Amino acid sequence: MSDILSAIQQNRGSVLQDWLQNLKSVVQRRDLINDRELEAQAGEMLSAIADAPSGSNLRDLSQSGWAPLKSILGSLSVSRAVQGFTPSETALFVLSLKPTLFALVRKDKGREADDLLSDVTSINDFIDNLALHTTDSYIHGRDQVIARQQEEMLELSTPVVTLWDGIVALPLIGTLDSARTQVVMESLLQAIVQTNSRFAIIDITGVPTVDTLVAQHLLKTITAARLMGAECILSGIRPQIAQTIVHLGINLEDVITKSKLSDAFKLALERSGRKVVRVDKTNGSAHTTQRGA
Amino acid sequence: MERIPILRMGSYLLVTIQVDMHDKLALTLQDDLTERISSVNAKGVLIDISSLEIVDSFIGRTLANIASMARVLDAETVVVGMQPAVAITLVELGMSLPGIRTALNVESGMEYLRETVGSREESDDDDGLSTED
Numbered sequence: 001m002s003d004i005l006s007a008i009q010q011n012r013g014s015v016l017q018d019w020l021q022n023l024k025s026v027v028q029r030r031d032l033i034n035d036r037e038l039e040a041q042a043g044e045m046l047s048a049i050a051d052a053p054s055g056s057n058l059r060d061l062s063q064s065g066w067a068p069l070k071s072i073l074g075s076l077s078v079s080r081a082v083q084g085f086t087p088s089e090t091a092l093f094v095l096s097l098k099p100t101l102f103a104l105v106r107k108d109k110g111r112e113a114d115d116l117l118s119d120v121t122s123i124n125d126f127i128d129n130l131a132l133h134t135t136d137s138y139i140h141g142r143d144q145v146i147a148r149q150q151e152e153m154l155e156l157s158t159p160v161v162t163l164w165d166g167i168v169a170l171p172l173i174g175t176l177d178s179a180r181t182q183v184v185m186e187s188l189l190q191a192i193v194q195t196n197s198r199f200a201i202i203d204i205t206g207v208p209t210v211d212t213l214v215a216q217h218l219l220k221t222i223t224a225a226r227l228m229g230a231e232c233i234l235s236g237i238r239p240q241i242a243q244t245i246v247h248l249g250i251n252l253e254d255v256i257t258k259s260k261l262s263d264a265f266k267l268a269l270e271r272s273g274r275k276v277v278r279v280d281k282t283n284g285s286a287h288t289t290q291r292g293a
Numbered sequence: 294m295e296r297i298p299i300l301r302m303g304s305y306l307l308v309t310i311q312v313d314m315h316d317k318l319a320l321t322l323q324d325d326l327t328e329r330i331s332s333v334n335a336k337g338v339l340i341d342i343s344s345l346e347i348v349d350s351f352i353g354r355t356l357a358n359i360a361s362m363a364r365v366l367d368a369e370t371v372v373v374g375m376q377p378a379v380a381i382t383l384v385e386l387g388m389s390l391p392g393i394r395t396a397l398n399v400e401s402g403m404e405y406l407r408e409t410v411g412s413r414e415e416s417d418d419d420d421g422l423s424t425e426d
Contacts, residue, residue: 189377223389224380229396
């Protein structure tokens, strides 16, 4: 086996040239990667193969001698996943080394059919295993991207905003599932404590569907807020959702509902003894909010 | 024996739960509080549970019971300062405590008591016939 490795070591330059030629014909995404980067990556990988310890077996990738090669390949695949390459494009990077190595052993072994066959088989196995490792790493990289995006979405989608002293609002956007509702519930209750708010407005204009589960979660949040001494107002129920709620038999009798966020805000202001009045235009500003008695 | 102190402020009683509630303590509080409401003729009870971090169904039910008993004894009860975790736990246990008045903190709780109990006493003073809603 190791004579293949030593052949690669001796012909490092020509192997790299040959491989790069193959690579440039198969890698179509010139918009994502340029020639220089490609050459650097190929050179790095080839030296990891050529510099493997002399006892390394081409058929057994789990040997410790291959660890540097695997880590180079792993990080390369992850970066390609982030850049937007497809899995097959990523795997082709490794697979395109195959014809080069075949040509190398052909030149080395001449016409000895048995030797040639055994070398070709081991190279084949080696490269296939590398390609599988590449694909695994690629998918792992993708998974990480997806997990991070999910986390970001969870944080992005649950802002609690203070509308006025003692009035907070929670504009919900997107589908509510159990995990998200838990986060929503906790952040709303936390905000109520922090801002000492007596009124909380939950606006569901951006929620596309309301099923029994979502309604149950909303009711739980409203009840928990009430237990803490804050009043919840539900706003932004669209006609379609109102129909669904009634058809599903969900009881929203005990919940104050308003059609728009502005109506809910107005109610909260009224209940906290404030009102919005129009100031005479000659005084300058158009609107102001005054504290009532 | 361990007891939760009950403070008197005019016609109101003030209870602050500073320790972890266990079942016996809750029952003692229930006994003491009802006794005290009738002896001082209290019109309002304020229970501050802002230091309470753990709650179970028994404590939840005892709170509800205390509120109902106080109402029977003609005293308005308000529970203040419930922590988010406690509120979530009670809701998950299916105890929405519909009969209990709640407020964010002692200040707004006292404000509520003054408003409701105060207006009740005023209307009592105005004429013998109670017009309270």
